[in-house]
Amino acid sequence: MLDRIKSTACFIRNKVAFEPEVGIILGTGLGGLADGIDTVASLDYREIPDFPVSTVEGHRGRLIFGMLGGKKVVAMQGRFHYYEGYTPQQVVFPVRVMKMLGIRYLFVSNASGGVNETFRTGDLMVITDHINLIPNPLIGPNIAELGPRFPDMNDAYNHELIEKAKRVAAREEIPLRFGCYVGGTGPTYETQKEYGYFKAIGGDAVGMSTTPEVIAARHMGVTVFGVSVITNMGLTGLKSTHEEVQEEGIKAGKRMTRLFTELLKEL
Template sequence: MAESLGVAGTLEAAVAVLRTRLPVQSPVAAIVLGSGLGGLAHRIDGATRVAYRDIPGFAEPRVEGHAGELLHGTLGGREVLALAGRFHMYEGHEAEHSAFPVRVVHALGARTLILSNAAGGIRRTFSPGQLMVIADHINLMFRNPLLGRVVAGDERFPDMSAPYDPGLIRQLHAAANALGIRLEEGVYCGLLGPTYETPAEVRMLERMGADAVGMSTVPEVVVGRAMGMRCAAVSCITNPAAGTSPHPIHHQEVIEVTRVAAADFERLVEALVQAL
């Protein structure tokens, strides 16, 4: 992020660029597409794309499964914005920077934030490909994107008693039932990465009440809630967490499983957008 401009100045510059490139009017939601879940972008009709490298304050993702584009179009007949890919803190970005795209889509008019991620399954009944709506999270990244000076419009001390909107969670369950998709609900734990968890760490997280673990989502939800956005998030369980299976964990496996589960994820998100 351009340090000389600060968050407000960089946000203004990013929005100015995007207003000239995207025919944004009143998006009903912004969607963040996690590892291997970028296929939803192909379901967006009339999509206009802007590469992250062309947006002030954005960085280019350097991880497979993250395209690095902001899209505008319609999904299920509703106007949406989509962030195809993340730049994670484990790539060297500060939490504030990693969550900056959420500020941009909010400034473009989105008031509902739908996030997705790939996650390791801690709950023993989870199997690869399972979708889990996040009911709550545990932040063990030991970073908070709101540190420092308050950005205009933010709450200084945001209430996090319901970070994930209960109404959106109910709508996701209703959509899953109507579509015949098995959708679980649980607690997501965010860790900094980039290493996967050790078996001892997974046992600790299990005792803390976590059902899934990953390396994203938490900073974006914190910023979204500080700005008053309604947030919902879906995890694709890609592998058993370390110590719950004898097999090692590989990123390629994560990408392959999310691609298999992508069809159900895409149908679920489209149904939610239509219900907004």
């Protein structure tokens, strides 16, 4: 696995003479942030050796290199999910490659269902913690060059960046929520009892991604900041569709883009 990670990173470096400081993962309906990047190069996932290919509508499927908020970034316009049939190790493969390319920070985003009844559709929730219900990507032999056997997840979502985000949001008048994200396998939207369970165990929002990538990033010592866009309210009993989730993600994407851009300036 380590050889494949290094080989893929080497391929990208040979194609793109650009060393990113920050990696960004864009969730369902949130690919619009890419429009704000002063792009110097892009690569379709299909061009990259050993890279998975996104099969989900709303995930463009390319790496974008450029400047955002005065920082060198590489953005994943489209991510990979366990429910697509990929192993947890394949899901986090791009994060490991981005680390090899030089990132020190990872900004993650996702579309999620609201569990906290005080939330509303379209809210931005800064992730302060998570509960991972997806098979852990670190299961199996540990690669010591990537990180320790038992990484500490106490500061999974960096407290300093969360405080900076609060100050940015106040200055830019961007309303924020804060809470715990629950990562489930999907691909079904949750039942009412499952939403109730997630609430009971401390969740504020639930989705089908993010936690594996964050685990892999922290395993490698990458600092993480995360935002969930609340695209539907789970406990209302209303049916959810992928099209609605995409639509709400697009609406909230402009505020998330502003938050990410201004926060990057603070790094």
